[in-house]
Amino acid sequence: xxDDTLSYEQARTELATVVERLEQGGSSLEESLxxxxxxxxxxxxxxxxxxxxxxxxxxxRAARAESDN
Numbered sequence: 001x002x003d004d005t006l007s008y009e010q011a012r013t014e015l016a017t018v019v020e021r022l023e024q025g026g027s028s029l030e031e032s033l034x035x036x037x038x039x040x041x042x043x044x045x046x047x048x049x050x051x052x053x054x055x056x057x058x059x060x061r062a063a064r065a066e067s068d069n
Contacts (some may be wrong), residue, residue, distance in 0.1 A: 008049035011068040
């Protein structure tokens with residue numbers, strides 16, 4: 001599965017795993033950097049999903065407001 005096909009829930013779950021591994025420590029610097037980079041990418045994916053959801057909600061509210069007038 002590519003990053004472009006990850007659902008919000010999949011990205012969030014993987015991000016939680018990455019954070020947990022970073023918090024546990026014990027990884028080499030290189031491993032920690034790779035985890036951090038992956039976490040940043042996953043956070044971006046989650047944010048895009050949330051932004052898209054917000055846009056859809058705003059559009060639905062605007063459409064409802066127009067139909068009420």
